[in-house]
Amino acid sequence: MMERRQFMRVLGGAAVLAAVPALPGCSSTLPAEAVAAWQGPAPVPPGGDVRRWIVAHAILAPHSHNLQSWLVDLQQPGEIMLYCDHTRLLPETDPHSRQILMSQGTFLELLHLAALQQGLRAEIDLFPHGEFDPRTPPAPPHTHHATARVRLVPDASVQPDPLFGQIFQRRTNRSAYDMRTPAPQAVQAIAAACTAPRLRTSFALPGDARLSEHRAIARDAWRVELVTPRTMLESLKVLRVGPREIAEHRDGLSVNEPLPRLLAALGLFDRSRAPGPDDMAVTQQVQDFNAKIDATPAFFAMVTEGNTRSTQVLAGRAYARAQLAATAHGLAMHPLQQALQEYPEQARHYAAIHALLGATPGRATVQMWARLGYAPPVDPAPRRGVPAHVL
Numbered sequence: 001m002m003e004r005r006q007f008m009r010v011l012g013g014a015a016v017l018a019a020v021p022a023l024p025g026c027s028s029t030l031p032a033e034a035v036a037a038w039q040g041p042a043p044v045p046p047g048g049d050v051r052r053w054i055v056a057h058a059i060l061a062p063h064s065h066n067l068q069s070w071l072v073d074l075q076q077p078g079e080i081m082l083y084c085d086h087t088r089l090l091p092e093t094d095p096h097s098r099q100i101l102m103s104q105g106t107f108l109e110l111l112h113l114a115a116l117q118q119g120l121r122a123e124i125d126l127f128p129h130g131e132f133d134p135r136t137p138p139a140p141p142h143t144h145h146a147t148a149r150v151r152l153v154p155d156a157s158v159q160p161d162p163l164f165g166q167i168f169q170r171r172t173n174r175s176a177y178d179m180r181t182p183a184p185q186a187v188q189a190i191a192a193a194c195t196a197p198r199l200r201t202s203f204a205l206p207g208d209a210r211l212s213e214h215r216a217i218a219r220d221a222w223r224v225e226l227v228t229p230r231t232m233l234e235s236l237k238v239l240r241v242g243p244r245e246i247a248e249h250r251d252g253l254s255v256n257e258p259l260p261r262l263l264a265a266l267g268l269f270d271r272s273r274a275p276g277p278d279d280m281a282v283t284q285q286v287q288d289f290n291a292k293i294d295a296t297p298a299f300f301a302m303v304t305e306g307n308t309r310s311t312q313v314l315a316g317r318a319y320a321r322a323q324l325a326a327t328a329h330g331l332a333m334h335p336l337q338q339a340l341q342e343y344p345e346q347a348r349h350y351a352a353i354h355a356l357l358g359a360t361p362g363r364a365t366v367q368m369w370a371r372l373g374y375a376p377p378v379d380p381a382p383r384r385g386v387p388a389h390v391l
């Protein structure tokens, strides 16, 4: 017979997850130190280093699972070297680190916007030591993989970009959306902002016959991620429950609801084991997510020809611009990467979403697929702050 405490632990774990309205990343008001970065940096004092001000904006970029795998080296005056922290990867859900490279790109885009604001042109040289695979340790003499060497060049001709003003408002919004059709000018603005060589955008808007297929793929891909123990565990590992954990880590997926906090505080939430497919923890998550997919009026996608490391970084830059443009028009976005993930259990969803978007696997890659719609505002996600990123 199951011991009472063991039973409580299992029940507790299930209840914690069941109380989390759709992993990953949910929060009620977070501890102030975890979201202090959203207050923005102080103005650069005369003679001060503008690069820290720029980095303070770049760290507000979206990153898969909010891992913030950005390291910067400021030793060379006028330069920012961006490195990928290879201790912050998602080997199960992102086995080729495609999303990690995209997340290096989102950082570079915000860095570029912040530089313009200071009258600087950011000359971005991608992969100065050659393209790398984040999963392999860097070859000596390097201790980290360089994603980009950025030279900041004063340039009287540069103009601030209005998207800069959206950096502090942008959120990944995982709420239920209302079913209003996104305004045509908003959709146009997103498409116009989201540019990169050999990249196209795609929208499925209300009335589009493909909407039901989008919904079906999203639902099933999410269920598969939850019932695949190693991918579920990868999210559990970066789950931060309650103010103490959230403030300590300031990354990952925050859960700050009273019930999960209580259960975690009582030691009843075992994050070392994935729940079974029929556990309430999974069935409740599936139910919540399905309700959100039903409450999704539109989908947005980005498809690239080819899929080199540079293509992935540039796709990340384009995604950041798309989300900032959406924000400017009051539209929320919520990436749905499950079907795009390259682990075997997702192969049929990967094929299905590629077919639906007219992307021939091997030639074209769906880099981003997201819910799109109007939604109530949500809290910002934690950030570790500039010092945590400076080598």
Ligand SMILES: Cc1cc2nc3c(=O)[nH]c(=O)nc-3n(C[C@H](O)[C@H](O)[C@H](O)COP(=O)(O)O)c2cc1C
Pocket: 023, 024, 025, 060, 061, 062, 063, 064, 065, 066, 099, 100, 102, 103, 106, 170, 171, 172, 173, 174, 252, 334, 335, 336, 337, 338, 380, 381
């Ligand atoms: C490449 C990439 C993939 C992402 N995939 C997902 C996803 O599948 N599901 C999700 O809820 N959020 C996804 N996100 C959003 C991140 O979780 C989010 O950016 C992070 O938690 C920080 O929150 P913020 O965007 O509100 O600042 C993704 C972001 C990026 C850049």
